[in-house]
Amino acid sequence: MEINNNQLLRFTTAGSVDDGKSTLIGRLLFDSKSIFEDQLESVSNTSAKKGHDGVDLALFTDGLKDEREQGITIDVAYRYFTTPKRKFIIADTPGHIQYTRNMVTGASTANAAVILIDARHGVIEQTKRHSFIASLLNIPHLIVCINKMDLVDYSEEVYNNIIGQFEEFSSKLLMKDVRFIPISALLGDNVVNRSKNMDWYQEGTLLSTLEKLHISSDINKIDARFAVQTVLRPQNEDFRDYRGYAGRIASGIYRVGDEVAVLPSGFQSKIKSINAGEKEVKEAYAPMSVSITLEDDIDVSRGNMIVKQNNQPEQEQEFDVMLCWLNNDPIKPRAKYTIMHTSNEERAMVKEVVYKMNINTFERDSEDATLEMNDIARVKIRTTRRLMLDSYRDNRNTGSIILIDENTNETVAAGMII
Amino acid sequence: MSKYYLNYLDELESEAIYILREVWAQFENPVILFSGGKDSILVTHLAKKAFYPSKIPFALMHVDTGHNFPETIQFRNDLVEKLGVKLIVGSVQDSIDQGRVAEEKGKNATRNALQITTLLDAIETNKVDCAIGGGRRDEEKARAKERFFSHRDDFGQWDPKNQRPELWNLLNGKHFEGEHFRAFPISNWTEMDVWNYIKRENISIPSLYYAHEREVVFRSNSWIPVSEYLKLEEGEKVEKKKIRFRTLGDITITGGIESDADTLEKIALEVSAMRKTERGDRSDDKRSETAMEDRKKQGYF
Structure with a gap:
């Protein structure tokens, strides 16, 4: 295969137990010829051992010992396949235990979410929950697959009814791009190959939809944000005065000669050079990893942000966040946590739970101030020093935070800045 | 389409560089686990880019089973000299001589599992708090569950069911004394990506x-391959073949495939047509369905 300019698309899959999610992923991998002979052989043997007829496609996504024994998915697993058009990364998230925690994790870097609905059952509570999380995490593209069409006689009416149900509740959610596809993962209809059983459906298959999604405009190109990860100061003769600020561009475009400000100090300077590895470049953009040098010798360190003078983020010490609680231990009122935001780290306190979301009904509960595993709530956070913030809607990279429990070092919460 | 987007190889490269820089920023004494195989060579190459024009700020740590391909050792020594980095060798033979581990017995005995003790000892004696590996999620089903920053307790063990959630680009490398991390910058690369990039x-x-x-x-x-460590069994005969290796490990267990691919172009072409996974020729993974998972939980790479 030639090296080409194909893009990478990351998507996450969500469905409740028995929606056929594992079968769908198995089908995508199998029909796109991403399964190797030894994997097929191993899965065929296991299928036979379990008494299945033919190959159980769901087994391709089996992972850990406990998962195989119990027939469930415990943790996010990543799968890979490539077509002549794109490289794909699937974040395969479990449908039941710790669903919110795992789905939020898989969704955080996804360009698209694939949500499965069982055609026999239509929209159920879990569909709403998964759609809510996709919208909350601001996943740019949502593909709703109505699965098991073979079990409802490939009925267009059933399909249209489910679209109706979906649109009714999803009008309350912020979603930019939603598509619907009738499929049978088990039999392969409209997954990779076009179905012969549903002439009434003229749009693309799941794979061709994933191949064509326009994703290059999903990254914010307007607001230039560059958080410094580390400072490069080579100890050799050729680069004696080199002071490179290394990081990955979060959003926007940087060019040599740009007038920039370093936050939080506010010192101003101009970009002198940009390096991508050994190569010097004139301009760089998200999500490139580069190192930048400035014309002036100013104090810049990890956690600082280099931005354009005329376009700066807010600097706040108190702000509102939609917080997902990810840990078995519930939130401790007024306890101190470590907050990570871009390459910055401070101490933080959750001052107040404004309201808790009921993610099945989308209702807000402002009475309940507890936060337990899988809960989502709007909270007020106060940090020891100001952070350079954007809202999550505008910028996924500079609008997201995690909280770390200082007693256990565990990541206990993920937040999206409002 | 706007010109401001990255192709998949550039995006993978950028992600890996980001992770390598996070390792450097968050840990006191990180090392690259270097086996001499293509994945650890790739990680080293990416580290060079990540810190240019500085030198790679990590030592290379090699867990030496004593059953090496001589070519691998030569390659390792040349690379270390060229990059001017420190080399740390953990020797399985030393672990055996010190009575820390015992050689496996029987027909398919290998030193593969013995590496775990040597690796954990080398991590402890060198006070390493993060070991960067070339593991990829597409290699094996247990590896598909790995985080970029993967926590190991003070026994060096991995608890796959209780991993820290990893969201956006926010990597939590916080740890207590005695614990360490493994970091996997090329988690999202497939074998094909690695060859295309090389x-x-x-x-x-x-x-x-x-x-x-x-x-x-x-x-x-x-x-x-025939080597001084290989014991011929009844009925086996030595043949001369044109072969190449898809992965490099301990010489006693790494199988080659018949091939004419003698350039990178031909190798990439051959790999794209492969119908078997690369670890399909590794007898260490064939022992049981959960061979890799079991070893990883104990502290394997």
Whole structure:
């Protein structure tokens, strides 16, 4: 295969137990010829051992010992396949235990979410929950697959009814791009190959939809944000005065000669050079990893942000966040946590739970101030020093935070800045 | 389409560089686990880019089973000299001599599992708090569950069911004294991506990856190289074949495939047409369905 300019698309899959999610992923991998002979052989043997007829496609996504024994998915697993058009990364998230925690994790870097609905059952509570999380995490593209069409006689009416149900509740959610596809993962209809059983459906298959999604405009190109990860100061003769600020561009475009400000100090300077590895470049953009040098010798360190003078983020010490609680231990009122935001780290306190979301009904509960595993709530956070913030809607990279429990070092919460 | 987007190889490269820089920023004493195989060579190459024009700020740590391909050791020594980095060798032979581990017995005995003790000892004695590995999620089902920053307790063990959630680009490397992390910057690369990138960047790799004539024995469906450590079994005969290796590990268990691919172009082409996974020729993974998971939980790479 030639090296080409194909893009990478990351998507996450969500469905409740028995929606056929594992079968769908198995089908995508199998029909796109991403399964190797030894994997097929191993899965065929296991299928036979379990008494299945033919190959159980769901087994391709089996992972850990406990998962195989119990027939469930415990943790996010990543799968890979490539077509002549794109490289794909699937974040395969479990449908039941710790669903919110795992789905939020898989969704955080996804360009698209694939949500499965069982055609026999239509929209159920879990569909709403998964759609809510996709919208909350601001996943740019949502593909709703109505699965098991073979079990409802490939009925267009059933399909249209489910679209109706979906649109009714999803009008309350912020979603930019939603598509619907009738499929049978088990039999392969409209997954990779076009179905012969549903002439009434003229749009693309799941794979061709994933191949064509326009994703290059999903990254914010307007607001230039560059958080410094580390400072490069080579100890050799050729680069004696080199002071490179290394990081990955979060959003926007940087060019040599740009007038920039370093936050939080506010010192101003101009970009002198940009390096991508050994190569010097004139301009760089998200999500490139580069190192930048400035014309002036100013104090810049990890956690600082280099931005354009005329376009700066807010600097706040108190702000509102939609917080997902990810840990078995519930939130401790007024306890101190470590907050990570871009390459910055401070101490933080959750001052107040404004309201808790009921993610099945989308209702807000402002009475309940507890936060337990899988809960989502709007909270007020106060940090020891100001952070350079954007809202999550505008910028996924500079609008997201995690909280770390200082007693256990565990990541206990993920937040999206409002 | 706007020109401001990255192709998939550039995006993978950028992600890996980001992770390597996070390791450097968050840990006191990180090392690159270097086996001499293509994945650890790739990680080293990416580290060079991540810190240019500075030198790579990590030592290379090699867990030496004592059963090496001589070509791998030569390659390792040349690379260390070229990059001017420190080399740390953890020796399985030393672990055996010190009575820390015992050689496996029986027909398919290997030193593969013994590496775990040597690796954990080397991590402890060198006070390493993060070991960067070339593990990829597409390699094996237990590896598909790995985080970029993967926590190990003070026994060096991995608890796959209780991992820290990893969201956006926010990597939590916080740990207590005695614990350490493994970092996997090329988690999202597939075997094909690795070869396409090696070809694009023209990265030098050990000659063993190119097709060459070699004395081999056919065993467990692959060609095992003849070496001083190989004990011939009844009915096995030594043949001369043109082969190459898809992965490099301990010489006693790494099987080659018949091939004419003697350039990076030909290798990439051959890999794209492969119908078997690369670890399909590794007898260490064939022992049981959960061979990798079991070893990883104990502290394996």
